[in-house]
Amino acid sequence: MPSTLKIKPKRRKAIHKSKSRVPLKQLHRRDGYGSLTSCGKNYMASDTAIGEDEQEELISRDGTDPLSLEATFDQRQGGPQVPDLYTTPPPIKDSLTTDTSISQDNTVQQCLPHLFASGKSLLSVNAHGVPSLEREGHVDFLHDAIENARYIPYDAVRPWVLYWSLTAFSLLGENVETYQQRVVETLSVCQNLSGGFGAGHGQLSHVATSYAAVLSLAIVGGSESLDMIGRRALWRWLGQLKQSDGGFSMCVGGEEDVRGAYCSMTIISLLALPLELPPNAPTRAHGFTSFLDGLPEYLSRCQTFEGGISGRPQSEAHGAYAFCALACLCILGPPHEMLRKYLDLPLLISWLSSRQHAPEGGFSGRTNKLVDGCYSHWVGGCWPLIEAAIKGSQPSALTITPKFGSLYNQEGLIRYILSCCQADDGGMRDKPSTYPDAYHTCYTLAGLSSTQYFSYYNGTRNAEAGYPLDSAFQWGFSKKSPQRDGNEEEELVDAEDMLVSLHPIYVIPWGAVERSHGLFSQKTGF
Numbered sequence: 001m002p003s004t005l006k007i008k009p010k011r012r013k014a015i016h017k018s019k020s021r022v023p024l025k026q027l028h029r030r031d032g033y034g035s036l037t038s039c040g041k042n043y044m045a046s047d048t049a050i051g052e053d054e055q056e057e058l059i060s061r062d063g064t065d066p067l068s069l070e071a072t073f074d075q076r077q078g079g080p081q082v083p084d085l086y087t088t089p090p091p092i093k094d095s096l097t098t099d100t101s102i103s104q105d106n107t108v109q110q111c112l113p114h115l116f117a118s119g120k121s122l123l124s125v126n127a128h129g130v131p132s133l134e135r136e137g138h139v140d141f142l143h144d145a146i147e148n149a150r151y152i153p154y155d156a157v158r159p160w161v162l163y164w165s166l167t168a169f170s171l172l173g174e175n176v177e178t179y180q181q182r183v184v185e186t187l188s189v190c191q192n193l194s195g196g197f198g199a200g201h202g203q204l205s206h207v208a209t210s211y212a213a214v215l216s217l218a219i220v221g222g223s224e225s226l227d228m229i230g231r232r233a234l235w236r237w238l239g240q241l242k243q244s245d246g247g248f249s250m251c252v253g254g255e256e257d258v259r260g261a262y263c264s265m266t267i268i269s270l271l272a273l274p275l276e277l278p279p280n281a282p283t284r285a286h287g288f289t290s291f292l293d294g295l296p297e298y299l300s301r302c303q304t305f306e307g308g309i310s311g312r313p314q315s316e317a318h319g320a321y322a323f324c325a326l327a328c329l330c331i332l333g334p335p336h337e338m339l340r341k342y343l344d345l346p347l348l349i350s351w352l353s354s355r356q357h358a359p360e361g362g363f364s365g366r367t368n369k370l371v372d373g374c375y376s377h378w379v380g381g382c383w384p385l386i387e388a389a390i391k392g393s394q395p396s397a398l399t400i401t402p403k404f405g406s407l408y409n410q411e412g413l414i415r416y417i418l419s420c421c422q423a424d425d426g427g428m429r430d431k432p433s434t435y436p437d438a439y440h441t442c443y444t445l446a447g448l449s450s451t452q453y454f455s456y457y458n459g460t461r462n463a464e465a466g467y468p469l470d471s472a473f474q475w476g477f478s479k480k481s482p483q484r485d486g487n488e489e490e491e492l493v494d495a496e497d498m499l500v501s502l503h504p505i506y507v508i509p510w511g512a513v514e515r516s517h518g519l520f521s522q523k524t525g526f
């Protein structure tokens with residue numbers, strides 16, 4: 001039995017009972033990539049037929065009834081047309097079979113029905129075969145996620161559950177201010193007097209949970225939220241994380257990688273903390289005086305021979321580390337100065353381009369890995385920063401040519417997200433064979449949002465005036481309508497499926513960034 005299928009209780013949609021459906025005996029097992037030489041009909045042609053009784057019980061792991069392929073077939077006769085690029089396996093295939101190639105083949109198999117038929121009724125896809133955003137289902141799923149974060153398994157990720165849920169709520173246009181009081185109460189017990197936030201009461205401060213906590217407080221807003229942050233203690237604690245090679249560790253005595261650099265600089269810039277190292281910072285012994293000392297050079301050394309960016313020098317390139325490094329460089333200065341100076345941009349673009357798969361359309365995180373919805377942000381979020389580095393400073397959205405395209409295939413990403421990542425009962429997932437969670441809901445929606453807006457840098461050089469990291473706050477955005485490839489007249493996503501825009505560096509709503517920066521940049525001292 002194919003790995004994507006398992007026995008589940010019967011669940012039938014009305015369309016499966018239509019008299020026009022393909023006879024059950026024409027529906028066969030799919031046992032290998034080799035049978036998927038083209039879309040649609042080849043799913044119906046195989047020599048390993050299964051009995052009707054067995055077919056009645058076969059439902060894919062993600063809940064999609066394989067019988068829905070008959071709906072696909074009907075769509076392709078007269079319904080929405082999905083381009084071959086998203087419905088046809090790659091024409092050139094390496095003949096060497098490995099565990100990796102088998103996993104890739106299985107992934108294509110599980111995605112194709114969703115991409116060309118969506119596994120849904122004809123009413124739930126638009127004229128281009130793109131499913132609608134199941135907004136209400138995702139909101140309900142997130143309510144469950146945030147309400148259940150009190151359970152023991154969440155003990156080590158409590159601030160993260162808040163951040164993922166609140167960011168996803170924001171993307172969906174929900175009012176998150178109602179969570180203000182509860183967020184303050186939850187995070188107040190995570191904050192340590194010695195600085196920083198742990199995952200829960202009495203837990204060691206960690207820069208990842210501190211990042212999630214600070215951003216969560218910024219999202220819900222209100223003076224009580226932001227004022228509860230012990231900025232002086234946080235500054236002193238961050239000083240302990242600064243390393244002699246320019247980077248940051250994740251906690252005192254913990255591992256060092258680019259997450260530490262991005263999370264630390266996000267906190268420092270958003271809260272307008274002094275850039276001068278605290279007097280007792282260990283790296284003062286190495287001659288460092290500022291959090292910025294050696295930092296861009298450290299990030300530069302994380303770029304690998306492939307062009308991607310690894311967690312630390314001489315390691316493997318990874319999409320999430322790429323975003324952390326790019327966003328951190330964009331905190332340190334204008335993108336067209338920092339990215340061009342410290343990275344081999346053409347090589348990075350080449351590596352990032354290789355992360356997008358066809359026919360799936362989504363991104364993978366590493367070479368020879370599978371597509372995964374969360375990289376819609378980790379890789380997808382790199383593109384606006386790179387495009388800003390290429391275009392330079394844009395005084396306003398009006399200067400952006402309407403025909404300005406994208407460095408990646410946005411249609412492919414949109415189709416992957418809306419066709420493959422939406423779980424039937426709400427929430428977003430890695431791929432059809434997996435279950436949804438708050439993490440993937442957050443980052444998959446963030447990736448979808450980034451296809452709906454232009455983000456552009458609109459600053460001018462500012463190093464001598466104001467806060468040295470002001471360039472991070474000199475970005476703007478404008479709405480765009482994702483369109484069919486090569487057809488400017490056809491919008492790919494329906495208007496009701498537009499999301500809220502997020503700041504491309506801080507990955508929270510623009511208003512939350514402005515509110516925090518506005519409050520703390522006015523303060524003198526702690």
Ligand SMILES: [Zn+2]
Pocket residue numbers: 372373374375430440
């Ligand atoms: Zn993932």
